Amino acid sequence: MSFLYSIAIQITGLVLKGLAPFNEKLKKGVFGRHETFSILKENINNTDKTLWFHCASLGEYEQGLPVFKALRTHYKNHKIILSFFSPSGYEIRKNSPIADVVVYLPLDTKQNARTFLDIVNPELTVFIKYDIWPNILNELKQRGLRAILISAVFRKNQSYFKFYGSHLRNALFAFEYIFTQNENSQALLKTINYNNTSVSGDTRFDRVSSQLDLDNNLPFIETFKDNKLCIVAGSTWPEGEAFLTNFINTYQNLDVKFIIAPHNIKDTQIHHLKDNLQCKTVLFSEKENSNLKDAKVFIVNTIGILSKIYNYADIAYVGGALGNTGLHNTLEPAVFGIPIIIGNQYSKFPEAEAMISRGGMFSVSNQNAFNSCLNQLINNEVKRLQAGNKNSQYVKENMGAVIQILNYLRI
Incomplete structure (x- = not known):
């Protein structure tokens, strides 16, 4: 399955490049991913302590924001790297004050995973809700780097819980802990023998509640x-x-x-x-x-x-x-x-x-x-x-x- 996944990612990359000239959103994503490593190298030194937050798009960013803010306050001497997969998240939050560096997540090849983590080397990684990328997560696990998944939601029909989903399923074990939104999600994780979980709910409730304290x-x-x-x-x-x-x-x-x-x-x-x-x-x-x-x-x-x-x-x-x-x-x-x-x-x-x-x-x-x-x-x-x-x-x-x-x- 790992081999088939790698081929699928390579094909996806070629397809995105082929379609990019005809779609402005795809074009931004392809160009942005091309720039990721140079941006990281320009802004991160070997001596920097770092945290890494990853969001699929804008909604997941808003979901994780109250946690991001708390970590930003606590880890004052760390550089925070914020990554997005979707242009709709990156383009709107590329100047987010909670991060020192904002980039597109590179395509999930094994080489990209190694290069990304060679530069970033995060002390803690926080993924929001979903957007599970096996090669990156497995590389985190092999290096012994901490990672958690918050506000996670799982459904029975997802690949993690199918006989053919071993590659994705194994990637979940790169997270040392998973905070789920509901009991159903926690129960599904237990069916694959993932037990480091708790039902914390959805961080979006805390996020929107903070709006009442603003002008x-x-x-x-x-x-x-x-x-x-x-x-x-x-x-x-x-x-x-x-x-x-x-x-x-x-x-x-x-x-x-x-x-x-x-x-x-x-x-x-x-x-x-x-x-x-x-x-x-x-x-x-x-x-x-x-x-x-x-x-x-x-x-x-x-x-x-x-x-x-x-x-x-x-x-x-x-x-x-x-x-x-x-x-x-x-x-x-x-x-x-x-x-x-x-x-x-x-x-x-x-x-x-x-x-x-x-x-x-x-x-x-x-x-x-x-x-x-x-x-x-x-x-x-x-x-x-x-x-x-x-x-x-x-x-x-x-x-x-x-x-x-x-x-x-x-x-």
């Missing part, structure tokens, strides 16, 4: 909202935006404000969304020269402020679960105690299942269901407030993962 004031959003009921649609994709525009155009007489923060903020996508709206709409980039109070829709064509914008929401819609892109972060709005609407593709997101079962989140699959759900929440204040309170309570009940991890590390 979430955005004066321009306050001006736009104008003390009216406000629906915030975060991380939207075209299928969800179609529902939103249809609703807004159909119910123009409702005295309600809408904020839409698309996942894709390319100009063509933003202007297509704006052109489909039959009411006064202002873009974030136009806000300085616009009368925000008179606008009904505010489109956020920038990144980095959505978590603050949720502070102004009375109802939230979170994108990703109407298509195949994956549900985006629903805990960000939940912490502010507001009801949430999502699509119907959420089976891999336990937090969504939990909030739906508790009555704080609502799943829709078509335009009529979306309209009906949103109208009920707009017109029924009691239902709206009760649902929101259930979500904030859910977040509070599930905090504490970070403390367990730091206690294990004796920090």
Whole structure:
């Protein structure tokens, strides 16, 4: 299996290079990985003590951030290396203040694993949730270097638990300890005789809870909202935006404000969304020269402020679960105690299942269901407030993962 895996990685590398000229995201990843070793050599000396944090993408970075911050504070004399596999994580967090060096993770060949660890030689490695790379992890284990996996989630149908998954399965044993999000994941690890585990929960609960301690004031959003009921649609994709525009155009007489923060903020996508709206709409980039109070829709064509914008929401819609892109972060709005609407593709997101079962989140699959759900929440204040309170309570009940991890590390 090791041989077949190595061939697959080599083929993947060739395919990515071949497709890169035709895809901007792939191009960034291929170029970024080409630069990884030179960046590391320029910034790390043989005498440096280091920690290494690895995230697949932006979501895993946000998930690990409270642990990263604690380690950054404790290990003041260490250099911290942060790696991403996906351009969507690297491009947004390449200047992260919690790291001294941010790079793309090189493709998981044996030679790349040796070269990477020859340079970095981390005293502690922290992987978030998944993104298990056997050659790198096995090299860590052979060198006797410490590694932990946090906020891990496993499912029975994954390769680790199949007869053909020995190569991936063995890689898990490079972690000296695995902190799982739930008991099912811990039970699955025990079926392969991995026993150094505990159910710590999801560090994202600690991450989003810390948002309440920050200054979430955005004066321009306050001006736009104008003390009216406000629906915030975060991380939207075209299928969800179609529902939103249809609703807004159909119910123009409702005295309600809408904020839409698309996942894709390319100009063509933003202007297509704006052109489909039959009411006064202002873009974030136009806000300085616009009368925000008179606008009904505010489109956020920038990144980095959505978590603050949720502070102004009375109802939230979170994108990703109407298509195949994956549900985006629903805990960000939940912490502010507001009801949430999502699509119907959420089976891999336990937090969504939990909030739906508790009555704080609502799943829709078509335009009529979306309209009906949103109208009920707009017109029924009691239902709206009760649902929101259930979500904030859910977040509070599930905090504490970070403390367990730091206690294990004796920090």
